[in-house]
Amino acid sequence: MSEIVEIDARGLRCPLPVLRAQKALRSMAPGAVLRLRADDPMAQIDMPHFCREAGHDLLIARAESDGHLFEIRRGVRA
Numbered sequence: 686m687s688e689i690v691e692i693d694a695r696g697l698r699c700p701l702p703v704l705r706a707q708k709a710l711r712s713m714a715p716g717a718v719l720r721l722r723a724d725d726p727m728a729q730i731d732m733p734h735f736c737r738e739a740g741h742d743l744l745i746a747r748a749e750s751d752g753h754l755f756e757i758r759r760g761v762r763a
Contacts, residue, residue, distance in 0.1 A: 688717035695752055699727040703735045706757065710741060715761045718744070724752030732757075 690709055694702040702723040709719055721732075729746065732755050736743040740760035747754055 688713060690717065690719050692719065692721045694721055694723040694725075694728075696724065698725050699731060701725075702728045703731045706732065706735065706755075707739070710739070710757065710759050713759045715759050717759050719755075719757045719759065721755045721757070722749075722752055723755070728753050728755070 690713060692705050692709055694705050697705070702721065702725055706719060706721050713719065723732075729748070733743055733746060735741075736757055740762040742758040742760060743755065744758055745754060745756035
């Protein structure tokens with residue numbers, strides 16, 4: 686089973702959710718999954734862009750009652 690790391694970034698504003706994701710993903714093995722929750726409205730724009738640029742796979746990006754949920758699989762080239 687792949688490693689899953691969870692981060693609660695609710696209450697943090699741009700660019701902190703992306704920076705927290707970036708820091709966590711750097712320490713994870715390729716193929717591991719990061720589950721991040723954020724309530725910053727910009728996260729729904731920033732997180733997909735970050736994943737594309739950094740070579741990660743955005744598995745889930747959905748709105749929830751308390752913000753947004755993102756699941757990101759760490760890429761090989763990242």
